[in-house]
Amino acid sequence: xxxxxxxxxxxxxxxxxxxxxxxxxxxxxxxxxxxxxxxxxxxxxxxxxxxxxxxxxxxxxxxxxxxxxxxxxxxxxxxxxxxxxxxxxxxxxxxx
Numbered sequence: 001x002x003x004x005x006x007x008x009x010x011x012x013x014x015x016x017x018x019x020x021x022x023x024x025x026x027x028x029x030x031x032x033x034x035x036x037x038x039x040x041x042x043x044x045x046x047x048x049x050x051x052x053x054x055x056x057x058x059x060x061x062x063x064x065x066x067x068x069x070x071x072x073x074x075x076x077x078x079x080x081x082x083x084x085x086x087x088x089x090x091x092x093x094x095x096x
């Protein structure tokens with residue numbers, strides 16, 4: 001019984017964290033973009049999605065944002081499986 005309660009508690013906690021993360025990503029997606037070089041990007045969302053901090057966003061990393069993931073095929077214009085800042089900025093250009 002104790003194991004069941006522990007698993008249930010972890011499942012509920014995990015669901016709450018996932019919901020909070022989704023809400024935060026949604027809020028960041030809707031916020032105003034900022035300028036970085038010539039590419040217009042939302043730096044807060046970029047920082048959140050680029051979890052390995054390699055300067056690009058993989059499709060796996062993009063899965064954290066339903067909107068970015070849903071537009072992946074159109075955003076990844078060079079079809080290399082990664083978004084750079086220019087490709088990422090297209091999301092905000094199209095969205096406006």
